[in-house]
Amino acid sequence: MTVLKGANVFVTGGSRGIGKALVEELYVRGAGKVYATARDPRGVTHPDAVPVALEVTDPASVAAAAAQAQDVTVLINNAGASVGASFLDSPIDDIRREFEANFYGPLLVARAFVPVIERNGGGHVLNVHSVLSWLALGGSYSASKAALWSQTNSLRLELQSRGIAVTGLHVGYVDTDLAAGVEAPKSDPRDVASLALDGVETGAYEVLADDISRQVKAGLAGDLAGLYPQLTK
Numbered sequence: 001m002t003v004l005k006g007a008n009v010f011v012t013g014g015s016r017g018i019g020k021a022l023v024e025e026l027y028v029r030g031a032g033k034v035y036a037t038a039r040d041p042r043g044v045t046h047p048d049a050v051p052v053a054l055e056v057t058d059p060a061s062v063a064a065a066a067a068q069a070q071d072v073t074v075l076i077n078n079a080g081a082s083v084g085a086s087f088l089d090s091p092i093d094d095i096r097r098e099f100e101a102n103f104y105g106p107l108l109v110a111r112a113f114v115p116v117i118e119r120n121g122g123g124h125v126l127n128v129h130s131v132l133s134w135l136a137l138g139g140s141y142s143a144s145k146a147a148l149w150s151q152t153n154s155l156r157l158e159l160q161s162r163g164i165a166v167t168g169l170h171v172g173y174v175d176t177d178l179a180a181g182v183e184a185p186k187s188d189p190r191d192v193a194s195l196a197l198d199g200v201e202t203g204a205y206e207v208l209a210d211d212i213s214r215q216v217k218a219g220l221a222g223d224l225a226g227l228y229p230q231l232t233k
Contacts, residue, residue, distance in 0.1 A: 001202060002074065008034075011026070011078055013038070014038065014049065015045070025194055034050065035049070035050045036050065037054035038051070038052075038053070056101065066109075079106075087143075098144045114162070124165045124200050125166045125167070128169045149170075167203075170213040174186055195207055
């Protein structure tokens, strides 16, 4: 179990969407300090947050950010990208870019902060996945999030003996800029943030933040045609 009251937390992608909602909810729960990152830290608007410039795909940027936040005990890997690349038709560099942002970026940040969290007595890592971690409808985005899910599960095992718990968050469409053009039910980012932090505080391995995530996770145990009805046509 992780206590967020008084904790020092590092949130990547903390200037908008789910990240912004996480920063706000952390302060509601009494966090001591919240570092909120963005490529341009001027986009961080919470009056109490500590803005930090960060490009998660750049090792030098990650190292510089970690050097500014040596008191952290909770890391939230929220930053990511959606290129919408097709495996067959898109430039291979677009596919690589999605993996750099959604798989290697969180890994670089975790590798930088695990020693910090360990030195500070242990803590927690929250990785933000997607329902598309389990549903291959998003091309390379789905594949990159599936890889992040596997990374999260591996890190959970590696970090158990080092006093660092790991939670993965799965969610479908959220009412943010990223899903602005989507005509489908969307979760409120504030609700997602609250559920995610409930999971951190209770030590949950995974948080399934909406009905679609719960349905798809359950469907993994069934026949593939249950998840992909187009296979039966």
